[in-house]
Amino acid sequence: MSVSESRIRTTAPARSRADTRRRLIEAATDLFASDGLHGVTSARIAAEAGVATGTFYLHFKDKAELFREIVFSALAELSERTRVAIDGLDDPRSQVRARTAELVAFAEENRNLFLVLFGRGTESAGMGDEVLDSLTPGIADALRARARAGQLPPELHPAVAAQAIAAMHSRVIAWWVEDPTRATRDEVIETLCRMHPVHR
Amino acid sequence: MSVSESRIRTTAPARSRADTRRRLIEAATDLFASDGLHGVTSARIAAEAGVATGTFYLHFKDKAELFREIVFSALAELSERTRVAIDGLDDPRSQVRARTAELVAFAEENRNLFLVLFGRGTESAGMGDEVLDSLTPGIADALRARARAGQLPPELHPAVAAQAIAAMHSRVIAWWVEDPTRATRDEVIETLCRMHPVHR
Amino acid sequence: MSVSESRIRTTAPARSRADTRRRLIEAATDLFASDGLHGVTSARIAAEAGVATGTFYLHFKDKAELFREIVFSALAELSERTRVAIDGLDDPRSQVRARTAELVAFAEENRNLFLVLFGRGTESAGMGDEVLDSLTPGIADALRARARAGQLPPELHPAVAAQAIAAMHSRVIAWWVEDPTRATRDEVIETLCRMHPVHR
Amino acid sequence: MSVSESRIRTTAPARSRADTRRRLIEAATDLFASDGLHGVTSARIAAEAGVATGTFYLHFKDKAELFREIVFSALAELSERTRVAIDGLDDPRSQVRARTAELVAFAEENRNLFLVLFGRGTESAGMGDEVLDSLTPGIADALRARARAGQLPPELHPAVAAQAIAAMHSRVIAWWVEDPTRATRDEVIETLCRMHPVHR
DNA sequence: GATGAATGAGTATTCATTCAT
DNA sequence: AATGAATGAATACTCATTCAT
Numbered sequence: 001m002s003v004s005e006s007r008i009r010t011t012a013p014a015r016s017r018a019d020t021r022r023r024l025i026e027a028a029t030d031l032f033a034s035d036g037l038h039g040v041t042s043a044r045i046a047a048e049a050g051v052a053t054g055t056f057y058l059h060f061k062d063k064a065e066l067f068r069e070i071v072f073s074a075l076a077e078l079s080e081r082t083r084v085a086i087d088g089l090d091d092p093r094s095q096v097r098a099r100t101a102e103l104v105a106f107a108e109e110n111r112n113l114f115l116v117l118f119g120r121g122t123e124s125a126g127m128g129d130e131v132l133d134s135l136t137p138g139i140a141d142a143l144r145a146r147a148r149a150g151q152l153p154p155e156l157h158p159a160v161a162a163q164a165i166a167a168m169h170s171r172v173i174a175w176w177v178e179d180p181t182r183a184t185r186d187e188v189i190e191t192l193c194r195m196h197p198v199h200r
Numbered sequence: 201m202s203v204s205e206s207r208i209r210t211t212a213p214a215r216s217r218a219d220t221r222r223r224l225i226e227a228a229t230d231l232f233a234s235d236g237l238h239g240v241t242s243a244r245i246a247a248e249a250g251v252a253t254g255t256f257y258l259h260f261k262d263k264a265e266l267f268r269e270i271v272f273s274a275l276a277e278l279s280e281r282t283r284v285a286i287d288g289l290d291d292p293r294s295q296v297r298a299r300t301a302e303l304v305a306f307a308e309e310n311r312n313l314f315l316v317l318f319g320r321g322t323e324s325a326g327m328g329d330e331v332l333d334s335l336t337p338g339i340a341d342a343l344r345a346r347a348r349a350g351q352l353p354p355e356l357h358p359a360v361a362a363q364a365i366a367a368m369h370s371r372v373i374a375w376w377v378e379d380p381t382r383a384t385r386d387e388v389i390e391t392l393c394r395m396h397p398v399h400r
Numbered sequence: 401m402s403v404s405e406s407r408i409r410t411t412a413p414a415r416s417r418a419d420t421r422r423r424l425i426e427a428a429t430d431l432f433a434s435d436g437l438h439g440v441t442s443a444r445i446a447a448e449a450g451v452a453t454g455t456f457y458l459h460f461k462d463k464a465e466l467f468r469e470i471v472f473s474a475l476a477e478l479s480e481r482t483r484v485a486i487d488g489l490d491d492p493r494s495q496v497r498a499r500t501a502e503l504v505a506f507a508e509e510n511r512n513l514f515l516v517l518f519g520r521g522t523e524s525a526g527m528g529d530e531v532l533d534s535l536t537p538g539i540a541d542a543l544r545a546r547a548r549a550g551q552l553p554p555e556l557h558p559a560v561a562a563q564a565i566a567a568m569h570s571r572v573i574a575w576w577v578e579d580p581t582r583a584t585r586d587e588v589i590e591t592l593c594r595m596h597p598v599h600r
Numbered sequence: 601m602s603v604s605e606s607r608i609r610t611t612a613p614a615r616s617r618a619d620t621r622r623r624l625i626e627a628a629t630d631l632f633a634s635d636g637l638h639g640v641t642s643a644r645i646a647a648e649a650g651v652a653t654g655t656f657y658l659h660f661k662d663k664a665e666l667f668r669e670i671v672f673s674a675l676a677e678l679s680e681r682t683r684v685a686i687d688g689l690d691d692p693r694s695q696v697r698a699r700t701a702e703l704v705a706f707a708e709e710n711r712n713l714f715l716v717l718f719g720r721g722t723e724s725a726g727m728g729d730e731v732l733d734s735l736t737p738g739i740a741d742a743l744r745a746r747a748r749a750g751q752l753p754p755e756l757h758p759a760v761a762a763q764a765i766a767a768m769h770s771r772v773i774a775w776w777v778e779d780p781t782r783a784t785r786d787e788v789i790e791t792l793c794r795m796h797p798v799h800r
Numbered sequence: 801g802a803t804g805a806a807t808g809a810g811t812a813t814t815c816a817t818t819c820a821t
Numbered sequence: 822a823a824t825g826a827a828t829g830a831a832t833a834c835t836c837a838t839t840c841a842t
Contacts (some may be wrong), residue, residue: 038238041815052824057817125836128842132371156394157387163375164368164395171332171367172360187357194356195364195397217805217842241832252807257834417801438638441836443804446690452803455837532771557787563775564768564795571732571767572760587757594756595764597795616821617826641811652828657813 017031033112082158118170136162223249233312292398308376318370336362423449433512492598507577518570536562623649633712692798707777718770736762
């Protein structure tokens with residue numbers, strides 16, 4: 001869609017399709033974070049995004065699809081950021097610290113997005129399983145590697161510990177970004193690291 | 201109908217009322233556990249309990265009140281059971297182990313109830329805060345006591361660690377009772393204990 | 401039902417059937433006056449009367465029957481009182497004044513009852529017609545008699561004037577008893593009399 | 601589609617919206633007149649207007665809002681019509697006669713609307729006060745002016761008389777339009793005028 | 801007669817989704 | 822692409838009335 005093309009249109013489209021989509025996603029993220037999936041109507045998301053109700057369905061099959069999209073693209077970004085953060089670090093402890101710090105940074109920069117993912121009161125529309133399950137296998141694999149290297153006690157069940165770590169990180173950080181005066185950023189990071197098994 | 205007889209038994213209508221109430225609570229617990237607060241209609245709860253729709257409202261102001269009642273009476277029972285479980289134990293590690301074992305036992309005996317409390321996908325109707333916040337202060341206090349006794353590293357922020365412990369226990373056990381083949385009971389208990397700070 | 405009869409009953413009825421009925425009527429009158437027929441539930445009437453919900457239906461077929469009973473027994477009493485009030489008075493003006501004064505006295509003594517009959521906002525449950533129609537024929541007859549006696553201008557249509565007089569008296573007095581500071585009793589009576597055709 | 605054309609016509613959807621709204625108001629007026637506020641369901645109004653149930657709530661917050669809208673816009677029109685009718689008339693008697701005639705004409709032309717406003721059996725949903733109170737102050741003021749001019753006996757309390765006049769006109773005309781064979785239009789007008797204080 | 805728990809039809813209201821413009 | 826009015830199924834909640842005790 002060239003500039004000249006948009007020029008000849010008699011009624012200039014106020015914004016591009018991609019822009020409209022982005023605006024819908026942003027509006028929905030904010031609303032989901034504060035009111036939950038069921039607490040928000042598609043009409044309200046559209047209004048908040050400055051578009052008509054029907055436009056919503058030009059971009060998303062339904063409300064659940066938008067929710068899924070927000071959640072999984074956030075998870076993808078989060079994964080990528082933490083992957084980059086630990087890139088090149090060999091020491092397990094350094095990796096854990098870097099990953100935790102990156103998680104906290106992400107949460108600070110994308111407060112509402114993080115609350116949609118892990119906030120308390122978030123009704124995950126039946127996708128809570130998918131969300132956490134997409135995180136834990138990687139953690140479990142890492143723990144198994146450590147265990148094989150003799151760096152973890154054999155009594156620690158990898159899958160169980162992975163659930164524990166995922167729960168701990170997600171809930172603690174969600175609790176903290178909800179009200180950052182509850183602790184300093186460093187206290188959050190330090191405490192989470194020390195509770196991680198590799199830090200024993 | 202002797203005097204002693206009338207002493208022990210409630211009046212006929214009263215017995216019926218209490219019975220109806222209990223049936224509603226049980227039906228609702230099962231349904232909430234599988235479909236969440238919003239996934240269940242008051243009519244369905246009533247039907248499942250074998251009573252008419254209107255009867256629901258004879259016992260509860262609305263669906264949220266029933267949900268609150270289920271959640272908080274479960275929490276109260278859980279609190280009492282864990283309190284009793286650690287009674288008389290002086291060693292911090294023994295306390296942690298006893299508490300964890302009791303939590304797991306409760307979850308096994310009250311699978312659906314536990315899933316309502318801590319299940320993933322549970323939309324706690326804006327009471328997630330209340331639920332976990334009713335648990336964490338006690339944990340934080342215990343941690344502070346340990347820290348003063350020099351049994352915990354000072355870098356561990358009590359409130360943060362309390363959130364982490366609560367999250368870890370509740371989510372891991374909920375994940376496990378959802379499908380108990382995921383690990384053995386002992387693996388769950390052992391892993392949770394070893395991740396607890398006092399077990400370092 | 402003799403005294404001895406009520407003596408032999410093993411469980412003394414807390415109150416007589418007639419008493420229960422009276423209590424229901426009184427409670428209903430007060431509630432209807434303030435909240436209207438639809439604004440009051442049969443359960444609330446029973447509770448206010450200090451009896452169980454089911455007792456209501458032991459005395460009245462349904463809510464409408466109770467309403468009708470209240471309305472028509474009030475009308476009967478009102479008719480009788482005004483009949484007595486003008487008894488022996490020959491002068492038309494004296495009769496009008498006596499009737500008006502009696503109406504005002506009745507309204508003062510039975511505020512809520514009067515409001516049920518004529519209050520604004522009273523939803524008469526489809527019996528507004530019956531109520532006023534039970535009053536107007538008498539008024540119309542009296543007007544016709546006066547007209548024949550040449551005491552009223554022939555341009556005054558008796559049935560129309562009767563409606564006007566009934567409306568005027570009922571609404572004005574209802575308006576006044578709603579808040580008696582709006583005028584003095586004498587001002588109400590005097591004004592109503594002067595607006596009556598026989599007072600020209 | 602010329603500019604002038606687009607000036608006069610509303611946009612297509614807007615026209616449709618206004619049309620739907622009008623249809624709802626008309627359907628509701630007829631239904632309220634015959635069955636009263638409580639006797640009519642929002643679904644029935646919608647069906648009678650030829651739209652879906654939900655459409656009702658696109659135009660009105662609830663049934664009461666629609667009722668209020670009907671009542672107060674009718675009152676506004678009535679006020680304006682009677683204001684115009686007496687415009688330029690100086691003689692009090694002529695004013696009274698013109699106003700009464702206009703009221704009767706309005707009632708004939710808007711039978712159902714008039715019955716909603718003043719019909720017997722109309723449960724005005726707690727707005728009876730507002731309706732009549734919006735009419736009486738003007739009447740009372742006019743009476744006070746006459747009284748100061750010595751055209752009315754001082755015994756006539758203006759506020760009381762205003763209530764009486766409003767009640768008399770509204771009820772008599774409602775009674776008449778309910779069944780116009782009860783009297784001729786002229787008999788109604790003549791009788792009401794003669795009962796008005798300025799006609800003495 | 802009285803009780804009060806239970807009934808279930810009835811109603812208001814919401815909201816995801818569609819579709820003519 | 823966008824609009825926004827319309828749809829109508831879904832649901833929470835009420836309350837007149839019944840009936841077993």
